[in-house]
Amino acid sequence: MSPLFLPTIQIAAAGNTAGTLQRVSSGVLTLAGGANVTLSQVGNAITISAAAGGVGSVSSATTVSSVATANAVGADAGRYALEGHQHGGVPTISIVGNTAGNTTQGNLSLVLAGGPNITLSCATAAGVITVSVSAAAAGGAGAARSYFQWPEENANSSAIQVSGSSKYLLPFRVPWDLSVSYLRLPVTLSAVGSVAATTTQVNQTVGLTISSTFQLAVYTLGVGANSRSLQSYFTTSNSWVQQATIRAGAVGSNWSSGHTISYPGEGGAATNFTLSAGATSASRTMQSSQLSNFTNLRFLDLPFATSFSAGCYWLAWNSSTSMSTSVSAFMSTLRILGSNIIVSQPAQSINLLGVATNSSNLYHMGLGNWSTNSIGTTTASIALSQLSRRATNPILNFQMIRQA
Numbered sequence: 001m002s003p004l005f006l007p008t009i010q011i012a013a014a015g016n017t018a019g020t021l022q023r024v025s026s027g028v029l030t031l032a033g034g035a036n037v038t039l040s041q042v043g044n045a046i047t048i049s050a051a052a053g054g055v056g057s058v059s060s061a062t063t064v065s066s067v068a069t070a071n072a073v074g075a076d077a078g079r080y081a082l083e084g085h086q087h088g089g090v091p092t093i094s095i096v097g098n099t100a101g102n103t104t105q106g107n108l109s110l111v112l113a114g115g116p117n118i119t120l121s122c123a124t125a126a127g128v129i130t131v132s133v134s135a136a137a138a139g140g141a142g143a144a145r146s147y148f149q150w151p152e153e154n155a156n157s158s159a160i161q162v163s164g165s166s167k168y169l170l171p172f173r174v175p176w177d178l179s180v181s182y183l184r185l186p187v188t189l190s191a192v193g194s195v196a197a198t199t200t201q202v203n204q205t206v207g208l209t210i211s212s213t214f215q216l217a218v219y220t221l222g223v224g225a226n227s228r229s230l231q232s233y234f235t236t237s238n239s240w241v242q243q244a245t246i247r248a249g250a251v252g253s254n255w256s257s258g259h260t261i262s263y264p265g266e267g268g269a270a271t272n273f274t275l276s277a278g279a280t281s282a283s284r285t286m287q288s289s290q291l292s293n294f295t296n297l298r299f300l301d302l303p304f305a306t307s308f309s310a311g312c313y314w315l316a317w318n319s320s321t322s323m324s325t326s327v328s329a330f331m332s333t334l335r336i337l338g339s340n341i342i343v344s345q346p347a348q349s350i351n352l353l354g355v356a357t358n359s360s361n362l363y364h365m366g367l368g369n370w371s372t373n374s375i376g377t378t379t380a381s382i383a384l385s386q387l388s389r390r391a392t393n394p395i396l397n398f399q400m401i402r403q404a
Contacts, residue, residue, distance in 0.1 A: 159339035191288030268303035342394035
């Protein structure tokens with residue numbers, strides 16, 4: 001038996017919707033599948049299904065990129081992200097060779113750390129970071145050293161004088177970076193003797209003034225077309241002034257005498273020494289013993305503020321002296337004479353095959369005398385062929401020091 005009437009059902013869409021919404025109260029309601037949604041019907045059952053997660057694209061991206069971070073909790077290698085939102089992950093990092101500590105790591109931040117004598121610096125530009133790794137100069141051990149001695153061993157020592165228009169050059173090797181403030185030379189000093197002064201006039205003064213200049217220079221070996229010459233690296237000079245004075249009083253027998261010496265003291269500091277005395281007698285004798293603090297073995301410190309990178313260098317040494325006396329030259333016997341302590345080597349010449357004896361065949365390259373026609377002259381370049389061998393091929397003993 002047919003029902004007297006059919007029930008009326010009104011259907012409307014709600015929630016996350018699209019298109020024009022309206023109620024359907026009559027006619028046929030049609031369900032349509034959309035993007036990534038499939039409708040299927042078996043009998044009176046309609047099944048709505050969507051694509052598996054990540055299988056399709058849910059964006060308007062023209063390029064899809066995988067989320068590739070390995071071993072992340074919940075990660076799905078099939079997921080995709082919009083352009084500008086790519087996760088490449090951090091791959092496994094390993095270090096090999098001369099290593100220490102942990103050598104492998106993955107999936108975490110990568111940190112680069114500087115170590116002893118290694119400095120890391122970064123610069124960024126256009127979204128790219130550049131890491132620069134720098135190390136101390138070859139042969140260096142971090143900060144520059146402040147002490148150096150040459151030669152390291154001292155045997156067969158003797159003494160020589162280098163003065164006038166000749167310079168003595170010798171090679172030396174600095175094994176590390178070096179910063180110094182003065183050069184120390186072991187020397188042997190002596191005063192010639194004593195004088196007995198008898199003046200012929202009252203109120204008369206006799207005196208002696210000696211000025212000595214010490215010339216120091218450092219050279220390096222030239223390169224290329226200059227590889228047979230030494231090139232100037234550093235030059236300096238210092239002085240020593242010695243004065244001795246005898247004065248007679250108004251009666252001709254009241255004497256006063258004195259010594260004044262201006263010299264480089266410890267560390268090369270300018271220092272003064274003064275000694276004076278008086279007497280009433282027929283004559284006045286000045287003794288070399290009054291200069292005992294300036295005789296025998298002593299260290300001569302000369303200002304030498306410079307720095308060196310590890311490498312080979314040549315030291316040039318020279319001293320020159322001028323002397324003046326007033327009234328009489330006999331005061332010159334009070335002058336202080338000095339010689340440098342050196343290490344002697346075999347005195348024989350070593351010649352090239354097929355070459356006659358030549359004093360320029362030096363025992364060590366650049367070890368020998370260089371002469372000029374001017375006292376105290378320094379030069380920007382010295383040809384190795386201009387050096388001549390000195391007997392016993394002496395090696396000058398010196399130290400380079402920096403102290404506060």
